[in-house]
Amino acid sequence: MSELALQAEKLDAADELAALRTRFVLDETVYLDGNSLGALPAVVPDRVADVVRRQWGELRIRSWDESGWWTAPERIGDRIAPLVGAAAGQIVVGDSTSVNVFKALVAAVRMAGEEGADRTEILVDATTFPTDGYIAESAARLTGRTLRAVTPAEVPAALSDRTAAVLLNHVDYRTGRLHDLPGLTAAIHAAGALAVWDLCHSAGALPVGLDEHGVDLAVGCTYKYLNGGPGAPAYLYVRQELQPRFDSPLPGWNSHTDPFGMSPSYTPAPGALRGRVGTPDILSMLALEAALEVWDGVSVAAVRAKSLALTDFFLRCVSAYTEPGRVESVTPGRHEERGSQVALRCADAGEVMKRLISRGVVGDFRHPDVLRFGFTPLYVGFAETERAARILGEELA
Ligand SMILES: Cc1ncc(COP(=O)(O)O)c(C=O)c1O
Structure with a gap:
């Protein structure tokens, strides 16, 4: 056994989160794509079967009250809240991340406009996942603002x-670089503007501290590190103090203060409920609720510590098993700048990833030349991390 394989055994033996793997449905595949689609939590299939057979099949419409369907968006929001450092009452679950980016950004611009200042510009992360950029462009047109794309490092200036x-x-999403949420939020506030954060690649992988750092609005998906399943509903965080001023650009009947009053005029509900729009996607939502049970008794700090240990170990194994210069890591070496993935650049990344997948190491490829490996500390171990790096080295040779 190689030195690194021996070390992996020791690291697995000392891993306090190792037993959590049994809370998931997994096999021999080394699954390093939980930053795209999290693995299936073992409690989900039976829960979904119960929701379909009993709640829908037998209770039918009574389930809106008796099975808690109606209040699911805010109840599940409160379950996500501690994972992103938010007190209860500030998160609702529903719609896609894209739709929540739209709600959050338009509402932020409307709130900034209330101050009476001539706030004519929206800044968007130039390195963003594309959907945020497309929606920001539309939000700017709708609100009559100009949009400027800058990298996170350029934001203060x-x-x-x-x-x-x-x-x-x-x-x-490409490089796995973690941006300075506390520092950038403070700089944005010092300029009198509002900060909207997309947490898709951080929630469930590292501490976010939404309340602690005074974030105004945030959105995120639940199908990556929160393991909610394909197309699971996203969430919207609206900081408590801002909720009375949150003027949703999508004021559907579900966010009305009296939805069954069927009033022709709109009066928003108090609190985070203002972020709701239409009828919640109950089957996906209750699958997500079951999936979140894997977090019972798990601390985000422990998850972060293991995530950094896994990515450090993977980088060490890659440099031991790969010819120097064959790949270049685009993921920062410094812990303060690293999320929970390792991204390696090489010209033939697309072909290499196909071969890796055929050998049971599943990561993904991002155009044009990036191999992405996501590390979900709840179910990824050190021995399989060493194996993935060894197979990668063989395929790159
Ligand atoms: C940062 C980020 N934002 C948004 C999305 C996608 O949003 P949606 O859930 O609307 O597909 C992704 C998907 O991977 C993402 O990585």
């Missing part, structure tokens, strides 16, 4: 008294 809102990604 780009801020001015014209800035209405800034839309940023907490972790870059």
Whole structure:
């Protein structure tokens, strides 16, 4: 056994989260794509069967009350809240991340406009996942603002008294770079603007601290590190103090203060409920609720510590097993700048990833030349991390 394989055994033996793997349905595949689609939590299939057979099949419409369907968006939001450092009552679950980016950004610009200042500009992360950029462009047109794309590092210098809102990604989806949420949020506030964060690649992988750092609005998906399943509903965080001013651009009947009053005029519900739109996607939502049970008794700090240990170990194994210069890591070496993935650049990345997948190591490829490996600390171990790096080395040779 190689030195690194021996070390992996020791690291697995000392891993306090190792037993959590049994909470998931997994096999011999080394699954390093939980930053795209999290693995299936073992409790989900029976729960979904119960929701379909009993709640829908037998209770039918009574389930809106008796099975808690109606209140699911805020109840599940409160379950996600501690994972992103938020007190209860500030998160609703529903719609896609894209739709929540739209709600959050337009609402942020409307709030900035209330101050009476001439806040004519929206800043968007130039390195963003594309959907955020497309939606920011549309939000700017709808609200009559101009949109400027800048990298997160350029944000402090780009801020001015014209800035209405800034839309940023907490972790870059391609490189795995973790941005300075506390520092950038403080800079945005110092300029009198609002901060909107996309947490897709950080929630469930590292501490976010939404309340602690005074984030105004945030969105995120639940199908990556929260393991909610394909197309699981996203969430929207609206900081408590801002909720009375949150003016949704999608004021559906589900966010009305009296939805069954069927009033022709709209009066928003108090609190985070204002982020709701239409009838919740109950089957996906209750699958997500079951999936979140894997977090019972798990601390995000322990998850973060293991995530850094896994990515450090993977990088060490890759440099031991791969010819120097064959791949270049685009993931920062410094822990403060690293999310929970390792991204390696090489010209033939697409072909290499196909071969890796055929050998049971599943990561993904991002155009044009990036191999992405996501590390979900709840179910990825050190021995399989060593195996993945060894097979990668063989395929690159
Ligand atoms: C940072 C980020 N934002 C948004 C999305 C996608 O949003 P949606 O859930 O609307 O597909 C992704 C998907 O991977 C993402 O990585």
